[in-house]
Amino acid sequence: MTDDAPPSLRERTRRAVHQEIAGSAMRLFLEQGFEATTVDQIAAATGISRRSFFRYFATKEDVVLGELVGRGHAIASELAARPAEEPPWTALRAALVRFRDTRTPDTESELRLGEMLYATPTLRARHLEKQLAWQDLLVPVLADRLRATAVEGTGANGVGGNGAGGTDAGGADPELAAAAIVAGALACLDIAGAAWVRRGGTVPLDKLYDDAVATIRST
Structure with missing residues (x-):
């Protein structure tokens, strides 16, 4: 595999879920404030479990600053x-x-x-x-x-x-x-x-x- 090889299906799926979580979280943050938004709300808006959220982000702050x-x-x-x-x-x-x-x-x-x-x-x-x-x-x-x-x-x-x-x-x-x-x-x-x-x-x-x-x- 070369450095230019396309990402695997698993990696593409992970990136898509990561972006979906981030998008749902940012909408909630901007609508109701960062501190008022909970991880449970973000998970529910994305259709995942709380546990799944932490597979993609270590903290709620990392949704905003993780990059x-x-x-x-x-x-x-x-x-x-x-x-x-x-x-x-x-x-x-x-x-x-x-x-x-x-x-x-x-x-x-x-x-x-x-x-x-x-x-x-x-x-x-x-x-x-x-x-x-x-x-x-x-x-x-x-x-x-x-x-x-x-x-x-x-x-x-x-x-x-x-x-x-x-x-x-x-x-x-x-x-x-x-x-x-x-x-x-x-x-x-x-x-x-x-x-x-x-x-x-x-x-x-x-x-x-x-x-x-x-x-x-x-x-």
Whole structure:
């Protein structure tokens, strides 16, 4: 079997059930609120048992946020593929934007989901937990990029430069610099997302993110 082989009937059936459960759950969440919706209600709306629900989702929060870790892997792959000469903040932003551009935009649904996310403490906590998993995926990739550019920018005296071949990480340890940049970028993304929801999607998320990053990098 090759990597391009179509999924088996069992896998296609599993995906279909997974999507049906998620669809039923999201309708209930948006109609009556996340906290007011029970697993039993989701199971009943889908025509499955409570036990079957937990075969597909570990928690109710994972119905909303379960794909975040998979998105983190996709962003890490995009980051690794960025041109080597790109500064770390630029490469990370490009990876985040490119992944977002691959998704079908649905502003109304994203706004309603965002309102629910930021208004529900259990969802917020789970969301932050998933973002920590993103850090674990992105930091090693960015650290490798910083090491490579530091070597390319090293002069005859062995000191890394900040010119075309160097980095904008200030010569810090690559792991420390990568962790700081990724944490800062994800914090800015979260802040931008909250602002985007508050403003009803009237200001582009990219602009809000750029403004947030510019603020922390200039102070």
